[in-house]
Amino acid sequence: MSVTAQAAGNGATRPQRASLEDKKSMLDKVDCFIFDCDGVIWRGDSVIEGVPETLDMLRAMGKQLIFVTNNSTKSRAGYLKKFTGLGLNVEAAEIYSSSYAAAAYLESIQFAKEKKVYVVGEVGIQEELDLKGISHIGGPADGDKKVELTPGMLLEHDHDVGAVVVGFDRNINYYKIQMATLCIRENPGCLFIATNTDAVTHLTDAQEWAGNGSMVGAIKGSTKREPIVVGKPAEFMLENIATQFGLQRSQICMVGDRLDTDILFGKNGGLATILCLSGVTTEEQLLSPDNSIHPDCYMDSLAALLEAKQPVAA
Template sequence: MTKPIKLTNRAAYQRFVDRYDTFLLDCDGVIWSSNTVIPGVLQVITYFRKKGKQLLFVTNNSTKSRAGNLKKLRSFGLEASEEEIFSSSYTAAYYLRHIIDFPKEKKVYIIGESGIEDELNMMGIKNTKADADNGPIQNWDFADITPDPEIGAVLCGFDTFINYRKIAKAFLYLRTDPDCLFLLTNDDTTFPAIGTVFPGAGSLSSPLIIALNRKPDRVMGKPNKPMLDCIVDKYRLNVERTCMIGDRLDTDIQFGINGGIATLLVLTGISTEKEILAEGAPILPDYYVDSLSNFAEIIELEN
């Protein structure tokens, strides 16, 4: 493995920016941290736009559609368009329609929130809604949990309304039809909220994995490949001139490595310089920098 290059001065920042046409940006830990935007980052993003760089905001959050994620970006003062957002919910819809040509007559059974349903609907993919029918099982009544030959895929994401009926249905669909696809939006075991972490989509899908003794066929989100396959397919990207920018070695940087694109780690989030410099570090970025805001030095020069 090549030693990562630390970007520490204007000339290095400039060379880096010139070398790529497209930046894939993780958000939490790169643009904002603890719900506060990192000072200087918004100017850098505006500068990237001025220089004609293509920007894509990539997030494993499946609970929101692209529209929902856009609202969140705007709440941090970041102007963007829906077309610049790639969430794991949108990835799932794109993957089913454009990568594997999911049969039009088949339905997707969702364990997840409205973001997934919205994106599948917009892509014209039939799906089961998280409706009242999905309340908890009462009085040990399993009678309505029966195979459904219309279901062609089970798609599991994060779901604060998860319950036993949903788990049992998904289990039965997958168990009775070996051709039924088993997909996860993402496999993050936890996610950050209110200053701590809580069990994430990668934990909520585990009852299915354990009960079926079967791994998912595909996981959409970082660090897995489908999200990048979809991005490259949709935007016809030149992978040689694309760089993933993120704060986590095990998700963001591994994602870039898996997809064969360049990677830049910022030190404003989870992963540390110590981890990179450790002997035998398993995941290394091509570049790293203290903060995305460091690139503001180029702007000052140009002004």
């Protein structure tokens, strides 16, 4: 499939807008599509035009669909409610959230049963930890806690915390940052896990909002530790998806709206990649000489695949 072109004079390739033949070729060779959600399926609380019809077309063609989100505020069950509420026909088994990835990672390393997780984040992480039988503290329960900096103040922390999981948290505060810092710095072997390091997120369709990168960055700054990232573009998420769904990477196409998470996730994992301009990345940013992350092709939105709809056999 011809989806790149030689840049004038230097032999480098640049991303190409998908032609009809590119779309048909992608549909022919791909058995499974992994979709980012924010910016590809929806923006905030609004479904992107043409997406329901596109998903129906792909299902009719026998494609496997997996919906992946770095947003950890909801569990898979919580995201299923969002899909259903938006009128999208999606099954729970097709959803893979970074909240689930955090719990799955801890399970994969056989996290000690006697240890706890301190959660900087929302209920989605806690619900997924519960399903894995992993004890946890923090989360929304610490949302209203304040630190009174009186003379000699010392904040006690739980020495049984063996991991701190940091996800997007609309109620992050100084208490949570200090508690996470104490656990990571003072509990021997305590893990620092980030669901993702996204700079921005789409909480509403009106604007971009500060993402989990701001929460993770605060704790990186106080601990001088780099986190284990389990969401896109980390290898763990892709390996876990491929294993869970019994997929070969050559069968998969990653469809996203972010270069540094979605497309990098696909490129690093050896997947085909499609960038949709319906979310964070603009065409100007994609084609900028400063950008080195190139999808196999790009299109205005997922609905552009409808052009390649194959007729149903009589």
